[in-house]
Amino acid sequence: MKKSKKTLVFGASLNPSRYSNMALRKLVAYGHEVVAFGLKEGSVEGVVIDTELKPYEAVDSITLYMNATRQEPFYDYLIALQPDRVIFNPGTENPEFFKRLREANIEFEMACTLVMLSTDQY
Structure with a gap:
């Protein structure tokens, strides 16, 4: 098994039919x-969805589930969390944020976290 990568699911949902929820699980x-950070407090698979921004430490990946606007x-x-990478899931692509990440020397990719996990590319 590969090394665990601490991941922030940003835009997490309690709704099991939402992709952010599937990815979290x-x-x-x-x-x-x-x-996880989301608009509604709760927990999924024992992971508490925070509704306030916390200073998470040692975040390897941020997987985004929030549209560009x-x-x-x-x-x-x-x-400021200084992740190794930010994953822009389908529908979250954001050229303005890409530029900011590039300036901060943070890698990013447009990909689907669910597919990456399924194909052992995470």
Whole structure:
């Protein structure tokens, strides 16, 4: 098994039919350490969804589930976490944020976390 990568699911949902919820559950099933931020408080697979921004430490990956227009207020916060990479899931692509990440020397990719896990590319 690969080294666990601490992942922040940003835009996590309590709704099991939402992709952020599926990704959170799959990350846990694959043995990754998961923290989550969303609009509604609750927990999924034992992971508490925080509704306030916390200073998470040692975040390897941030997987985004928030459309581009809603991301802007969070740019500085997400960059300050100094993740190794940010994954822009389908529908979250954001050229303005790409530029900010590039300037901060943070890798990013447009990919689907669910597919990455399923194909052992996570």
